[in-house]
Amino acid sequence: MTQAKSVHSTPRRFTPKIVGGIDHLPDDRAQKQSTDAHESADARRPAESLSITAQNGRLRDQRHEVWRMAEAATRYWKLRIDFQSAVSWAQQMGTPEGRFHPSDPEGRDHVSMVQRWRAALVKQLLTPAWDGASVKWKQAALARGQHCNTDVKSERIERAIADDLAFLAAHPVRRSNSEAMARSREFKEAMRQRIRDIAASRDLSDEEIKPALSLKHHKLVEFVEKHDVNWQWLLEGKGRIFETDPIRLSPNSTGAEFAAVVATMPMADQQAIRATVREILQERDQ
Secondary structure, three states, X not given: OOOOOOOOOOOOOOOOXXXXXXXXXXXXXXXXXXXXXXXXXXXXXXXXXOOHHHHHHHHHHHHHHHHHHHHHHHHHHHHHHHHHHHHHHHXXXXXXXXXXOOOOOOOHHHHHHHXXXXXXXXXXXXXXXXXXXXHHHHHHHHHXXXXXXXXXXXXXXXXHHHHHHHHHHHOOOOOOHHXXXXXXXXXXXXXXXXXXXXXXXXXXXXXXXXXXXXXXXXXXHHHHHHHOEOXXXXXXXXXXXXXXXXXXXXXXXXXXXXXXXXXXXOHHHHHHHHHHHHHHHHHHHO
C-alpha cells in the first residue's frame, strides 16, 4: 500500500523594492506605533507604586519611543538618497543592475528626497531627547550646520537642546551613593522589624532570632522554613505573613528559589534587595 505523501507548499519570498516616487508612502504608520506604545505603557504598574528613579525611567521611555520614530524617519530618507545616487550611477555606467529601477534623469526624485530628509532631520532636532547620547547627536548636527538649508534657526535648536539638558538633570535614572545607602539601610531595618514581629507572635526569644537578624541568606532560609513564613511578606511586607504551603528552601540552597521569589517583585524592590544582598556578602567577607 502506497502511503500518500504530504505536499507542503513553499512560501513565496517577498522582496521589497525601492521604486521611483515618494508620495505613495503610508501616513498612518507613525500613528499606529504611537498607539501601540501607549497601550504597552498602560499595561504597566501605576506610576505611584514606583520609586522616583523608576518614574523618571518611565518618562524617559516615553520620550524614547517618540525619538526612535523621528530617528527612523531621518535615517530612512538619508538611505533613500544614498540608494538613489547608487542607482543613478549604475544607470550612467550601463551596468545591468541599473535596469532594475526606474530612471530619474532630471533628478526630481532626488530633490524631493533631499527635502524630505531635511524636514525629518529638523523634526528630530526638535524632538525631545531621551538620553545623553541623543543630546550629543543634536549638538553634533547643529555644529555641522545640517539645518542651514531649512527655515529653522540655530537659536531654536539651541533652546531645544537646553530644554533637553534641563529635563535630563531633573529626571535622573540612577540614585546617588548616599540615596542608595539610605534605601539599603531602610530596607534591612524593615526586614529586621518583620522578623521581630514574627518573634512576638511566636513568643521567640532574642537569642532564637539573632541568626535571622544578621540577614544572611542561609539563616533567613532556616528562619522561613522553621516558622512557615511567607517570603514575599518577609522581603517587602506584602501578602500573608505565614504560608499554608510554605516554600521549601534548604539551608544548602544555592539561592535559585530565593531569586525566583524576588523576580516576582517590582523592579525597584528587586534592585534594593540585590544591593542589600551584595552589602551582606561584603560584610561577611570582611
